[in-house]
Amino acid sequence: xxxxxxxxxxxxxxxxxxxxxxxxxxxxxxxxxxxxxxxxxxxxxxxxxxxxxxxxxxxxxxxxxxxxxxxxxxxxxxxxxxxxxxxxxxxxxxxxxxxxxxxxxxxxxxxxxxxxxxxxxxxxxxxxxxxxxxxxxxxxxxxxxxxxxxxxxxxxxxxxxxxxxxxxxxxxxxxxxxxxxxxxxxxxxxxx
Amino acid sequence: xxxxxxxxxxxxxxxxxxxxxxxxxxxxxxxxxxxxxxxxxxxxxxxxxxxxxxxxxxxxxxxxxxxxxxxxxxxxxxxxxxxxxxxxxxxxxxxxxxxxxxxxxxxxxxxxxxxxxxxx
Numbered sequence: 001x002x003x004x005x006x007x008x009x010x011x012x013x014x015x016x017x018x019x020x021x022x023x024x025x026x027x028x029x030x031x032x033x034x035x036x037x038x039x040x041x042x043x044x045x046x047x048x049x050x051x052x053x054x055x056x057x058x059x060x061x062x063x064x065x066x067x068x069x070x071x072x073x074x075x076x077x078x079x080x081x082x083x084x085x086x087x088x089x090x091x092x093x094x095x096x097x098x099x100x101x102x103x104x105x106x107x108x109x110x111x112x113x114x115x116x117x118x119x120x121x122x123x124x125x126x127x128x129x130x131x132x133x134x135x136x137x138x139x140x141x142x143x144x145x146x147x148x149x150x151x152x153x154x155x156x157x158x159x160x161x162x163x164x165x166x167x168x169x170x171x172x173x174x175x176x177x178x179x180x181x182x183x184x185x186x187x188x189x190x191x192x
Numbered sequence: 193x194x195x196x197x198x199x200x201x202x203x204x205x206x207x208x209x210x211x212x213x214x215x216x217x218x219x220x221x222x223x224x225x226x227x228x229x230x231x232x233x234x235x236x237x238x239x240x241x242x243x244x245x246x247x248x249x250x251x252x253x254x255x256x257x258x259x260x261x262x263x264x265x266x267x268x269x270x271x272x273x274x275x276x277x278x279x280x281x282x283x284x285x286x287x288x289x290x291x292x293x294x295x296x297x298x299x300x301x302x303x304x305x306x307x308x309x310x311x312x
């Protein structure tokens with residue numbers, strides 16, 4: 001079966017095909033979900049090697065659970081967000097303090113060099129501030145404001161209520177603002 | 193970066209969203225290799241099942257599945273119980289059939305028939 005023939009097939013149906021030994025389903029799921037898991041892990045950990053480890057581990061868990069996947073209970077993407085978030089939380093708890101110098105420079109794939117430089121500075125400051133947040137707040141803020149998930153989906157991924165998600169993101173954003181203000185001088189920015 | 197920028201977190205989030213982390217081809221291949229290896233392992237685990245159902249499973253399927261087995265078991269137990277402790281109606285019928293002292297009667301329902309045939 002050609003890969004494009006699977007483009008309309010749901011993740012859940014692909015998982016059934018995968019469990020039945022369909023290699024094209026494996027390739028299609030890999031192309032759909034691995035970049036997503038990797039991106040989420042990168043935004044949580046801001047470290048390529050660590051993000052690759054987490055995404056590979058999360059995808060391995062998906063391959064293993066495929067034969068026992070219960071249709072209709074959860075979306076594959078929500079399940080994957082949850083696994084990646086939990087794996088990232090474990091790693092963040094192990095290595096809490098990453099110095100600002102250790103934060104990777106973002107890839108320069110933006111429209112213009114000026115935008116790229118500006119984005120790079122903002123991204124660096126943002127990740128530095130995110131690193132100061134408690135893991136759950138960081139998770140909620142990343143899923144809501146960078147991954148762009150809705151509150152119900154975040155609630156399912158984090159196994160908490162939507163009210164708890166709202167509370168976590170609100171507190172997280174307040175803390176982010178405070179951290180970013182505190183770093184203005186340290187980062188060498190001035191009002192313009 | 194200005195005070196206003198810091199208060200407006202959206203510009204930071206927008207910048208982070210624009211920068212989509214790109215997984216390397218090597219990494220994508222590693223994940224795919226894991227997937228295909230897991231599929232081979234799953235195929236190996238499923239293989240013995242393809243040998244076909246066992247004799248018990250075949251028997252159960254032949255009589256109509258497990259509900260039929262339940263009916264069969266109930267009938268067997270009921271039959272055994274009737275044998276051990278028969279109700280009076282059953283024991284009288286059984287005696288009538290099995291009693292060796294019972295006489296056998298021949299009843300000729302058309303006694304004139306033989307005579308008629310002989311006379312033509």
